[in-house]
Amino acid sequence: MKRTGAAIFVGVVAGVVAVGGCAPAELDRSVLTIFAASSLDPLMTSLEKSIEQELSIEMQLSFSSSSVAASQVVEGAPADLLITADEPSMDLARDEEVVERPTLLARNRLALIVEQGNPEAIAGLSDLSRPEINVVLCDPDVPCGRLAGGLLQKAGITPAIDSLEANVGAAVGKVALGQADVTVGYVTDVKSRPELQQVAADETASDDFAAEYLAAVVRASSSRADARRLVELLQSPAIQSRFVAAGFLIGAH
Amino acid sequence: MISRVLSRVGLTAAVLFLLLPLLGLVYRAPWSSLGTILASTELVETLRLSLIISLTATALAALLGLPLAWGLVRLGPGWKRRLLLALALLPMVLPPVVGGVALLFAFGRRGLLGRPLESWFGVELAFTTAGAVLAAAFVALPFFVLSAQAGLRAVDPGFVENGRALGMSTSGTFWRITLPLARPGLAAGLVVAWARALGEFGATVTFAGSLPGRTRTVPLAVYVALDSRPDAAVALSLVLLAVSLAVLFLLRERWLGAPPTRPALPVAERSLGSVG
Numbered sequence: 348m349k350r351t352g353a354a355i356f357v358g359v360v361a362g363v364v365a366v367g368g369c370a371p372a373e374l375d376r377s378v379l380t381i382f383a384a385s386s387l388d389p390l391m392t393s394l395e396k397s398i399e400q401e402l403s404i405e406m407q408l409s410f411s412s413s414s415v416a417a418s419q420v421v422e423g424a425p426a427d428l429l430i431t432a433d434e435p436s437m438d439l440a441r442d443e444e445v446v447e448r449p450t451l452l453a454r455n456r457l458a459l460i461v462e463q464g465n466p467e468a469i470a471g472l473s474d475l476s477r478p479e480i481n482v483v484l485c486d487p488d489v490p491c492g493r494l495a496g497g498l499l500q501k502a503g504i505t506p507a508i509d510s511l512e513a514n515v516g517a518a519v520g521k522v523a524l525g526q527a528d529v530t531v532g533y534v535t536d537v538k539s540r541p542e543l544q545q546v547a548a549d550e551t552a553s554d555d556f557a558a559e560y561l562a563a564v565v566r567a568s569s570s571r572a573d574a575r576r577l578v579e580l581l582q583s584p585a586i587q588s589r590f591v592a593a594g595f596l597i598g599a600h
Numbered sequence: 601m602i603s604r605v606l607s608r609v610g611l612t613a614a615v616l617f618l619l620l621p622l623l624g625l626v627y628r629a630p631w632s633s634l635g636t637i638l639a640s641t642e643l644v645e646t647l648r649l650s651l652i653i654s655l656t657a658t659a660l661a662a663l664l665g666l667p668l669a670w671g672l673v674r675l676g677p678g679w680k681r682r683l684l685l686a687l688a689l690l691p692m693v694l695p696p697v698v699g700g701v702a703l704l705f706a707f708g709r710r711g712l713l714g715r716p717l718e719s720w721f722g723v724e725l726a727f728t729t730a731g732a733v734l735a736a737a738f739v740a741l742p743f744f745v746l747s748a749q750a751g752l753r754a755v756d757p758g759f760v761e762n763g764r765a766l767g768m769s770t771s772g773t774f775w776r777i778t779l780p781l782a783r784p785g786l787a788a789g790l791v792v793a794w795a796r797a798l799g800e801f802g803a804t805v806t807f808a809g810s811l812p813g814r815t816r817t818v819p820l821a822v823y824v825a826l827d828s829r830p831d832a833a834v835a836l837s838l839v840l841l842a843v844s845l846a847v848l849f850l851l852r853e854r855w856l857g858a859p860p861t862r863p864a865l866p867v868a869e870r871s872l873g874s875v876g
Contacts, residue, residue: 412827414827414828415827417827418826418827439827481709481726481727483727483809486810486824488824488827488828508811509726509727509809509811509814510727510808510809510810510811510815511809511810511811511812511816511824512809512810513805513810513823513824521809524704524708524710525708525709525710526704526708526709526710526726526727526809527726527727
């Protein structure tokens, strides 16, 4: 009886592995693995199918904070293209000479983000120093944290921080769940989530503290040509208009 | 003969599998600057916070776990005990992140209990050290319960009967006979629960957030530091590694040699396998 159970288990596992392993191979397309900043997740995921068709490739998207993505590429992760949200993160990979020269894809301004309806009546950046509200920011080690820190420092505001999150998705998610009252994320985070709202847009509209999405082909990749085609496609007018629709800014400032 | 060779090969493979990650960590360690890194105020502060949170969580786990373990011992075999045991062990099997999400919807600001706590008493657990303690206690509880239950179960019922015959009350026999005799199991439970609480990551980062000095414990600091300051991450990892090894080693020396009929320690040891 026990043996039958084990045999069934092994059979099921083998079946799942076989089916899973065959699917991509049957399509016989080259697979591009893209390590990207988590703030690109909603847009890139929505573009995935059309890009795959356009370039006849298979895309594998992996989202994390820019510094994690860059470090993973440095450690030899099998990525073909790296997209970070700022230059210091890209420099982690450039300094180790594991990527080619990066290309600017788009920019993303910071946004003061609260829940829809603004229950805590947050009027501007200076409210971040109110001790009674829950303020989460990105950790200073990741782009959104570096940028928000710079912006707040320039404005002379010392925030009463309750948590430093590992990536912008975690920070924005804490507001969406109601655990936190306010965070500094990106304009695109608000656009992609109807339960959130941006306040005091003029205070965060600075181009000096905007994320800059840089794409660089990984030198060790065996599909560098396809990766370069993808970067070109991402700069095409059709895709750039999708960036704009999602709340990104295009062109150098 | 062949089977002996095979088991030798299997044993070697298993040892290598367990040993290689440790060697990798030791190999990457910044030995020359280790002292300076660990002595930095930031890391000392992180270690101190981790110690406070894990010890408080262990106390909380023991406080809740002892009645739970006693209840399990007193319940006869049957669906009630199976259900209670399943509930008690759930945090051990559940991915810690899922535990954190569950805690969020129970004790978070919008949670079942969190909302009334905040609006009636002004008590808020989100992003507080108390929240981190709660998360660590949640995941450490089953480790204490398993060991404590085995320790309590191993107490010879004859001693309790004698106590009763001498006119002791039920609670008297529990506090003065059962509990002292179950001490090895309880002590082992405290140690493994503490080790688990010290290593807690997923539930804490999900439920309590991550702020230096308040909720950023050693595992959270390792995660954050890995990309920007890998040396600090490795140094902190080494501390956790040393503590974990010391705990396991001490458990062996101090408690594994206790009365031979006791099933407590095999359970405790197996539990420790999933610490992390």
